[in-house]
Amino acid sequence: MVLHKFGDRLYSGLVTTMTSHLKEISKSIEDAKGGLFLEELHRKWDDHNKALQMIRDILMYMDRTYIPSTQKTPVHELGMNLWRDNIIHSGKIQTRLLNTLLELVLKERTGEVINRGLMRNIIKMLMDLGSSVYQGDFERPFLEVSAEFYRGESQKFIECCDCGDYLKKAERRLNEEMERVTHYLDAQSETKITNVVEKEMIANHMVRLIQMENSGLVNMLLDDKYEDLGRMYVLFRRVQDGLLKIREVMTSHIRETGKQLVTDPERLKDPVEFVQRLLDEKDKYDNIITLSFNNDKTFQNALNSSFEYFINLNARSPEFISLFVDEKLRKGLKGVSEEDVEIILDKVMMLFRYLQEKDVFEKYYKQHLAKRLLSGKTVSDDAERSLIVKLKTECGYQFTSKLEGMFTDMKTSQDTMHGFYASHPELGDGPTLTVQVLTTGSWPTQPSATCNLPAEMSVLCEKFRAYYLGTHTGRRLSWQTNMGTADIKATFGKGQKHELNVSTYQMCVLMLFNNADRLNYKEIEQATEIPASDLKRCLQSMACVKGKNVLRKEPMSKDIGEDDAFFVNDKFTSKFYKVKIGTVVAQKESEPEKQETRQRVEEDRKPQIEAAIVRIMKSRRQLDHNNIIAEVTKQLQSRFLANPTEIKKRIESLIERDFLERDNSDRKLYRYLA
Amino acid sequence: MRRSASRKTGQPNSTPSLNSSPADLFRSASSKATTKELERIDALYYSYANGSSAMIDPEGIEALCSDMEVDHTDVRILMLAWKMKAEKQGYFSLEEWRRGLKALRADTVNKLKKALPELEKEVKRPTNFVDFYSYAFRYCLTEEKQKSIDIESICELLDLVLGSQFREQVDFFVEYLKTQNDYKVINNDQWMGFYRFCNEISFPDFSNYDPELAWPLILDNFVEWMLAKQS
Numbered sequence: 001m002v003l004h005k006f007g008d009r010l011y012s013g014l015v016t017t018m019t020s021h022l023k024e025i026s027k028s029i030e031d032a033k034g035g036l037f038l039e040e041l042h043r044k045w046d047d048h049n050k051a052l053q054m055i056r057d058i059l060m061y062m063d064r065t066y067i068p069s070t071q072k073t074p075v076h077e078l079g080m081n082l083w084r085d086n087i088i089h090s091g092k093i094q095t096r097l098l099n100t101l102l103e104l105v106l107k108e109r110t111g112e113v114i115n116r117g118l119m120r121n122i123i124k125m126l127m128d129l130g131s132s133v134y135q136g137d138f139e140r141p142f143l144e145v146s147a148e149f150y151r152g153e154s155q156k157f158i159e160c161c162d163c164g165d166y167l168k169k170a171e172r173r174l175n176e177e178m179e180r181v182t183h184y185l186d187a188q189s190e191t192k193i194t195n196v197v198e199k200e201m202i203a204n205h206m207v208r209l210i211q212m213e214n215s216g217l218v219n220m221l222l223d224d225k226y227e228d229l230g231r232m233y234v235l236f237r238r239v240q241d242g243l244l245k246i247r248e249v250m251t252s253h254i255r256e257t258g259k260q261l262v263t264d265p266e267r268l269k270d271p272v273e274f275v276q277r278l279l280d281e282k283d284k285y286d287n288i289i290t291l292s293f294n295n296d297k298t299f300q301n302a303l304n305s306s307f308e309y310f311i312n313l314n315a316r317s318p319e320f321i322s323l324f325v326d327e328k329l330r331k332g333l334k335g336v337s338e339e340d341v342e343i344i345l346d347k348v349m350m351l352f353r354y355l356q357e358k359d360v361f362e363k364y365y366k367q368h369l370a371k372r373l374l375s376g377k378t379v380s381d382d383a384e385r386s387l388i389v390k391l392k393t394e395c396g397y398q399f400t401s402k403l404e405g406m407f408t409d410m411k412t413s414q415d416t417m418h419g420f421y422a423s424h425p426e427l428g429d430g431p432t433l434t435v436q437v438l439t440t441g442s443w444p445t446q447p448s449a450t451c452n453l454p455a456e457m458s459v460l461c462e463k464f465r466a467y468y469l470g471t472h473t474g475r476r477l478s479w480q481t482n483m484g485t486a487d488i489k490a491t492f493g494k495g496q497k498h499e500l501n502v503s504t505y506q507m508c509v510l511m512l513f514n515n516a517d518r519l520n521y522k523e524i525e526q527a528t529e530i531p532a533s534d535l536k537r538c539l540q541s542m543a544c545v546k547g548k549n550v551l552r553k554e555p556m557s558k559d560i561g562e563d564d565a566f567f568v569n570d571k572f573t574s575k576f577y578k579v580k581i582g583t584v585v586a587q588k589e590s591e592p593e594k595q596e597t598r599q600r601v602e603e604d605r606k607p608q609i610e611a612a613i614v615r616i617m618k619s620r621r622q623l624d625h626n627n628i629i630a631e632v633t634k635q636l637q638s639r640f641l642a643n644p645t646e647i648k649k650r651i652e653s654l655i656e657r658d659f660l661e662r663d664n665s666d667r668k669l670y671r672y673l674a
Numbered sequence: 675m676r677r678s679a680s681r682k683t684g685q686p687n688s689t690p691s692l693n694s695s696p697a698d699l700f701r702s703a704s705s706k707a708t709t710k711e712l713e714r715i716d717a718l719y720y721s722y723a724n725g726s727s728a729m730i731d732p733e734g735i736e737a738l739c740s741d742m743e744v745d746h747t748d749v750r751i752l753m754l755a756w757k758m759k760a761e762k763q764g765y766f767s768l769e770e771w772r773r774g775l776k777a778l779r780a781d782t783v784n785k786l787k788k789a790l791p792e793l794e795k796e797v798k799r800p801t802n803f804v805d806f807y808s809y810a811f812r813y814c815l816t817e818e819k820q821k822s823i824d825i826e827s828i829c830e831l832l833d834l835v836l837g838s839q840f841r842e843q844v845d846f847f848v849e850y851l852k853t854q855n856d857y858k859v860i861n862n863d864q865w866m867g868f869y870r871f872c873n874e875i876s877f878p879d880f881s882n883y884d885p886e887l888a889w890p891l892i893l894d895n896f897v898e899w900m901l902a903k904q905s
Contacts, residue, residue: 625888648891655863656821662863667870668888 007066014059018079022048022086030092037100041093042121045083052079084129088137097122101138102145108180109149120184127186139189143196146177150200158205162215164228170201171231194238203239210249217249221288229292243298251302254285258310262317271316271588272332275324279347282307308354316594318361321351323588325387326368333379341383349390356641359608360601362399367444369403373410374436374483395638405442413437420467433460437468438480450529451481451504454511481505482534490550493570500550501580505530505538510550513568520565536560541581547574548581605640609650612636617660617672625668712772714781719771730766742787749834750790753797756809763813798839804869810835811865822859825851832868840872850896857892864890878904 025044032040056063056075063075073081087093101122104114126134150173157166174197181190202209209232210217220228236242258281261267267274285303293299311317325348333341355361372378385407392400413436420435421427453461465477484504488511491497502510508528512519519527525535539560543553552569555561589597612635617623623631628651629644636642651670654660663669722734730738739746758774760766766774778793780786797806810831814823823831829848836844847868851857857864867890875883878900885894 626886629886644886645891645894648888648894652863652891656861662866662888667867670888 003061007062007070010059010062011066011070011072014055014075015078015082018082019086022082026087026090026093029087030090030096037096038115038118038122041087041097042118042125044087045121045125048079048083052076055079080129084133088126088129088133094137098137098141102142105142105180106145106149109176116184123184123186131188134186139186139192142189143192146193147196147200150197151204154201154205158208163209163212163217163220163232164215164225166205166209167228167231167235170197170235173197173201174235198235198238202235202242206236206239206242206245210245217246218253221250221253221285224284224288226288226291229288233293233296243296247299247302250299251306254281254303254306255309257281258306259313262310262314268314268316268320271320271323272327274320275351278307278311278351282347282350304354307351308356311351311354312356315357315360315598318355318357319364319589319594319597321348321355322361322364322368324348325365326372329379329383329387330372330377331379333383338382341380342386345383345387345390348387349394352391353394357601358395358399359604359639360597363444363597363601363604366403366406369406370444370483373406375485402442405439409438409442410436416468419471420464423467424463427460427463431456431460433457433464435464435468437477446480446482448478448480449482449531449534451479451508452527452529453479453481453504454508456511457507481508481530492550492568492572496573497577498572498574499578501578502542503538503581505534506542506581509535509538509542513551518565518567521560521562524566539564539566543569545581548579550579550581605642605646606650608636608639609642609647610654612642613647613650613654614659614672617670620672622663622669622671624666625670628670708776711776711779711781715772715775716768718775718781718783719766719768723768728768730771732764735764735766738783741783742790744787744790747834749838750794752810752813752834753793753806754790755813756797756806757793760813763816807835807869808862808866811862822861823865824859825857828860828865836869836872843872843877846878846900847896850899854895854899856895860892864892867893 025048029037029040029044052075056079059075066072067074072078088097101119104119108114123134123138126138153173154170157169161169174194177193177197178190181187181193185193217229217232219225220232232246233243236246261274261277261281267277282303289295289299289303314320328344328348333344336344352358352361369384372384378384388400388403388407391403416437417434420433452458461479468477469475481504486502486504486507488500488502488507489497490500490510500510505528508530509524512524512527516523521535521539524539525532528535530538539551539553540558541548543549543551543566544558549569550572552567552571553560554565554567557564609632612632613628616628616631616635629647632647633642633644651660655662655670658673660670661673663671719730722730722738724731724734735751736746739748739751744750754774755763755766757777758766758770760770760774775781775786778786778789780789796802811823814827814831815821829851832844832848851860871889871893880897880901883889883897885897
């Protein structure tokens with residue numbers, strides 16, 4: 001027919017025929033009852049497709065020649081369109097189709113099983129008719145209805161469920177919908193429907209969920225509910241600001257608990273406990289972030305900034321961390337494997353990094369290290385050195401050069417002692433002297449006090465001094481009698497022998513009793529010339545402490561009075577042969593000591609600030625006030641947080657000493673004077 | 675000038691030559707008048723100067739003041755010193771005397787006295803005042819290498835120099851200086867800072883004062899003290 005130029009008639013005939021045929025089909029579909037509606041529709045669609053196939057084959061010639069030239073719709077497409085217009089969009093079918101589909105979805109959502117295969121076919125039909133048909137006739141209303149459904153459901157759940165359960169339900173629904181799409185919806189709907197669920201079930205209730213009493217985020221954190229937290233993380237990640245909200249609440253919680261921790265006077269009584277608690281807290285949250293929050297870097301950062309915030313709320317944190325390290329290095333790490341030692345030291349370093357006042361830590365660390373080295377009470381030399389290396393890596397050579405100097409002195413002293421005894425073989429039988437020669441700059445400064453050593457010792461000490469100065473010219477030695485220890489063998493009344501480990505002061509006092517049975521305080525003071533407060537403390541530790549009372553005091557009071565009399569305690573007993581009485585262990589500082597240290601730190605900071613100012617001004621030649629403050633603060637950040645008022649004071653001092661001048665016209669500007 | 679003319683005359687000529695310009699005539703006429711003035715100025719100098727040191731010493735200044743009927747602690751004497759660019763407090767050298775009196779066109783005590791109001795006006799002009807204010811501080815540094823002035827003297831100086839212009843600020847600042855313990859002396863930087871402070875900062879609310887800026891620390895403390903007092 002086409003060849004004979006009757007293409008028109010053929011085409012229009014096709015249209016008419018098909019249309020009327022479809023109208024009949026439409027009727028039969030409409031007549032289908034209840035559940036059979038979809039089946040009927042599907043069957044007829046199947047038929048239609050088959051027929052369309054055949055028709056196309058038959059009319060192929062027309063399809064190829066007549067249609068392109070007249071720009072009419074090709075046969076197949078025509079068939080689709082006619083189906084769409086006459087069946088799908090027919091008044092009675094359109095609504096019923098949609099409602100049926102939505103009803104089925106609802107049924108499935110409420111737990112019933114539906115004919116998924118049939119659903120899939122119908123949906124496919126809609127897709128075949130064109131994406132816009134799918135979207136307009138199904139998807140859009142589907143999404144609306146779903147939103148309503150989930151709105152209602154989420155409202156219901158949130159009233160009766162706790163957070164963890166709610167999240168489980170939300171997760172389940174989400175998975176369901178995704179599965180639904182896979183099974184019988186078109187792939188393009190996946191994101192759209194999941195967005196609906198996310199919005200209705202999660203986004204709309206986010207804050208309420210997080211803050212839910214007894215089961216919200218904070219409770220989950222406190223109880224280490226890894227699974228629930230993980231679920232929350234995954235779900236909230238899907239919605240805008242979800243993770244942000246979690247992070248915010250977590251941060252303020254950590255800051256709050258941290259703040260309580262560092263300001264609680266009970267906790268502060270034991271520094272080692274205090275630091276251990278900090279480490280435990282850190283471990284706890286590290287675990288949570290690893291196990292539940294996918295090692296999310298933003299959460300790590302939030303954790304770090306929170307710790308940095310509250311650790312620095314307590315000015316004693318640097319001291320306490322140093323005391324913690326001291327305890328570990330003195331005994332805590334005994335028997336611990338090398339790997340575990342490294343782990344603990346790394347954790348200490350992590351706390352150290354949070355400190356703003358690193359120079360305060362340095363001061364205490366030096367004091368405590370000195371005590372450890374001098375009393376020989378370090379568990380592992382390797383552990384000590386390992387920590388020094390870590391500090392050096394973190395803070396640079398300047399920080400640790402003095403500490404390393406201390407180790408060097410210890411080693412050198414050993415060699416010196418060998419040399420001393422080698423050159424004085426006659427001393428082999430007498431008391432053994434061990435001298436540590438400390439280089440003044442490296443060790444914490446101590447004022448040296450008076451102390452009269454017993455004759456045997458002073459002779460020995462002089463010999464050593466002569467020996468040392470003989471081999472090292474240009475040096476000055478001063479005995480630090482307040483830092484030494486002694487081991488003395490004592491025999492008591494009933495013949496019981498003990499070896500006493502005492503401080504040098506205590507030794508001086510005890511040796512007096514070799515020549516006298518009774519001595520009163522004044523006599524002891526005169527003979528030893530030890531400063532009064534130290535002497536009193538020394539006598540107390542030997543006369544008033546149970547188990548260490550090698551001396552007897554009359555009267556038996558706790559305090560040392562000027563007229564008190566002392567005797568050797570012949571009744572002294574101890575189940576140990578070796579008794580330790582000395583007190584050289586590092587302790588939490590008393591209030592006045594703390595003030596003194598703080599003052600020294602402040603004094604030390606002044607030249608550092610000035611040096612920074614001069615450095616900066618030298619290179620910039622001139623700079624305005626705000627910029628100097630900012631630069632100086634930045635430069636000193638790794639050691640301490642510089643106070644702007646203090647910086648200003650230093651600037652003024654430098655102006656007075658003609659290092660800097662103020663610009664005449666712009667008083668905010670400073671200039672470097674070469 | 676023609677080469678021949680200069681070669682002919684050779685030496686500098688003090689008498690006006692016939693072919694000089696009107697300006698030259700005027701200048702030389704005034705310099706003639708100045709020579710007479712200069713003589714009187716010098717004479718006046720020697721009438722007050724100390725015989726042995728040939729300088730006007732504190733006694734001489736006191737005499738001058740009483741002749742001018744001005745108290746010797748009056749700020750106008752300081753202004754006079756400024757005009758002379760006098761270096762040492764309590765003393766005038768001949769050069770300084772000449773400089774000052776010549777500038778004031780005064781060669782008698784009376785003329786000098788009459789020149790004082792004009793001098794005051796001149797000093798009070800903003801451009802001059804900063805210079806005068808700065809001078810006042812330097813003038814009080816009596817020892818060599820001295821960089822700061824004690825609190826007592828500073829209070830007097832402040833009152834003298836700024837009292838008329840910034841009465842309230844001076845009074846409060848003086849009170850503060852006398853009560854505080856941090857500073858025993860004031861240096862030049864702080865001195866100049868205070869003048870800037872009086873000019874720029876609204877008083878007594880200090881609403882535009884920002885301690886984070888480059889104000890000397892003593893002023894930060896002063897403002898803090900004032901605000902504490904006011905609340």
